[in-house]
Amino acid sequence: MSGAETALAIAAAVRAGRRSASDVAAAALARIEALNPHLNAFTAVTAARAQSEAAAIDAKRARGEDPGPLAGVPYAVKNLFDIAGLTTLAGARIEAEKPPARADATAVARLKAAGAVLVGALNMDEYAYGFTTENAHYGPTRNPHDTARVAGGSSGGSAAAVAGGLVALTLGTDTNGSIRVPSSFCGIFGLKPTYGRLSRAGSTMFVASIDHIGPFARSVEDLAAGYDAMQGPDPRDPVCRDAPPEPAAPGLSRGAQGLRIATAAGYFAPAGTAEAQAALAQAAAALGAARTVEIPEAARARAAAFVITAAEGASRHLADLKRRAGDFDPATRDRFLAGALTPAAWVFQAQRFRRWFHGRMMEVFRDVDIILAPATPIPAPLIGQATMNVGGAEIAVRPNLGMFTQPLSFIGLPIVAVPVHRPGRLPIGVQVIAAPWREADALRAAFALEQAGVAAAPVAA
Amino acid sequence: MPAGIDPEAYLDAAAAAIGLAIAPEHRPGVILNLERIAALADTVMSFPLPEDEEPAPVFRP
Numbered sequence: 001m002s003g004a005e006t007a008l009a010i011a012a013a014v015r016a017g018r019r020s021a022s023d024v025a026a027a028a029l030a031r032i033e034a035l036n037p038h039l040n041a042f043t044a045v046t047a048a049r050a051q052s053e054a055a056a057i058d059a060k061r062a063r064g065e066d067p068g069p070l071a072g073v074p075y076a077v078k079n080l081f082d083i084a085g086l087t088t089l090a091g092a093r094i095e096a097e098k099p100p101a102r103a104d105a106t107a108v109a110r111l112k113a114a115g116a117v118l119v120g121a122l123n124m125d126e127y128a129y130g131f132t133t134e135n136a137h138y139g140p141t142r143n144p145h146d147t148a149r150v151a152g153g154s155s156g157g158s159a160a161a162v163a164g165g166l167v168a169l170t171l172g173t174d175t176n177g178s179i180r181v182p183s184s185f186c187g188i189f190g191l192k193p194t195y196g197r198l199s200r201a202g203s204t205m206f207v208a209s210i211d212h213i214g215p216f217a218r219s220v221e222d223l224a225a226g227y228d229a230m231q232g233p234d235p236r237d238p239v240c241r242d243a244p245p246e247p248a249a250p251g252l253s254r255g256a257q258g259l260r261i262a263t264a265a266g267y268f269a270p271a272g273t274a275e276a277q278a279a280l281a282q283a284a285a286a287l288g289a290a291r292t293v294e295i296p297e298a299a300r301a302r303a304a305a306f307v308i309t310a311a312e313g314a315s316r317h318l319a320d321l322k323r324r325a326g327d328f329d330p331a332t333r334d335r336f337l338a339g340a341l342t343p344a345a346w347v348f349q350a351q352r353f354r355r356w357f358h359g360r361m362m363e364v365f366r367d368v369d370i371i372l373a374p375a376t377p378i379p380a381p382l383i384g385q386a387t388m389n390v391g392g393a394e395i396a397v398r399p400n401l402g403m404f405t406q407p408l409s410f411i412g413l414p415i416v417a418v419p420v421h422r423p424g425r426l427p428i429g430v431q432v433i434a435a436p437w438r439e440a441d442a443l444r445a446a447f448a449l450e451q452a453g454v455a456a457a458p459v460a461a
Numbered sequence: 462m463p464a465g466i467d468p469e470a471y472l473d474a475a476a477a478a479i480g481l482a483i484a485p486e487h488r489p490g491v492i493l494n495l496e497r498i499a500a501l502a503d504t505v506m507s508f509p510l511p512e513d514e515e516p517a518p519v520f521r522p
Contacts, residue, residue, distance in 0.1 A: 297508070310494075335494050339498070341476060342502075346506065349502075356514045
């Protein structure tokens with residue numbers, strides 16, 4: 001069994017009885033054992049659980065019961081999702097001292113109910129505060145396309161595990177770009193749904209007023225299948241929408257038909273981002289997106305998201321910052337400490353601006369259904385790289401990799417990160433952005449790009 | 462930081478106000494990040510918002 005197989009191909013084979021879930025799980029565990037030492041994507045491998053979940057799927061099928069839409073599909077989750085019996089690390093050494101989680105996160109429980117088989121937990125930036133997964137405690141995750149480069153972050157392990165062919169489906173979280181940045185760098189598909197669409201219960205929050213969870217995959221159909229399996233209300237997450245699921249998979253085949261598509265201009269096209277702009281142009285041409293739209297005050301939106309993130313993110317860790325700041329990853333420590341000192345007036349003005357910006361964006365969506373924008377300013381930087389040249393200036397890599405993602409997530413827009421096919425070159429992604437609750441539209445446009453051959457996520461050689 | 466505000470003095474006062482002791486070896490990094498936040502906050506603070514624009518602490522699209 002090859003690591004290039006899609007989740008839906010695996011599920012079809014298991015459902016039809018052509019292959020047992022136990023064999024699929026064993027093959028996935030063998031691949032992880034062989035490949036993970038090069039990538040450092042996994043921080044825990046749940047082999048015993050995988051074998052028992054797979055055996056349960058095989059038994060279900062043998063009894064003539066429906067084993068689920070994701071029957072036997074091996075998957076793994078960012079290590080901030082609770083896995084019953086395992087300590088939830090959230091990339092932090094401090095959390096390693098905590099007792100094991102007593103129950104699965106809602107997302108994990110729902111994938112299990114759909115027949116998927118959990119094979120492990122994945123590396124990330126400490127407390128999800130970063131775009132590179134250069135974790136001081138658990139080591140950097142390496143990009144499967146070039147192991148000298150970062151996988152992106154903060155869901156770096158989630159992206160690397162899919163891009164490297166270790167598994168076909170993973171989960172991550174996105175506050176300011178933590179699904180979309182690693183998707184871009186690793187050349188895979190990632191979905192950050194609308195804020196409130198998927199339950200975050202049982203996942204460690206970073207900035208609760210901006211946090212989202214979402215799937216990674218190598219095909220749009222897999223991405224939609226994973227997303228659909230996790231939908232539905234959940235009283236354990238106060239912001240999770242109380243409405244029935246709206247499955248996206250059934251509508252994919254309609255492609256981009258009937259969608260009004262435009263490209264984001266201005267802020268999203270600074271100097272020094274030629275590769276990102278070329279990828280965007282390829283996607284725009286394939287979708288016939290001739291017009292451009294201006295995202296009003298995008299730079300200020302990014303600034304407001306940055307300020308809210310710093311203050312709200314730090315408030316969650318204030319007790320540990322007071323007691324044991326030295327135990328934080330140096331990459332997050334000083335940002336958390338500074339965030340804890342942010343004046344309230346700045347934070348509330350940023351929250352008021354957030355409401356204003358949301359209103360302006362809803363006006364933009366009166367005339368368009370989909371906005372295309374680059375996902376990252378550059379392809380994956382080297383591990384340890386400090387600066388990049390963007391907008392005519394040498395700027396710090398770490399805080400700025402999210403410059404194109406950060407303005408959009410803090411108003412909760414659903415976005416698919418789409419890898420533009422560039423054989424022989426490092427991957428880079430495009431954001432396919434829709435109006436709130438229109439994930440299905442963004443996935444349809446992504447599917448159209450995949451069908452046209454403009455987007456592809458081959459397993460890294 | 463805003464003109465006329467000494468980041469070192471601000472750090473000392475604000476950290477004391479919330480009972481946060483900042484180790485000497487962490488100070489330079491914290492100052493750098495405070496200044497980064499301040500520069501971005503300035504672009505938000507300088508934007509004229511309508512008075513009736515309410516904040517969105519829990520945001521529901």
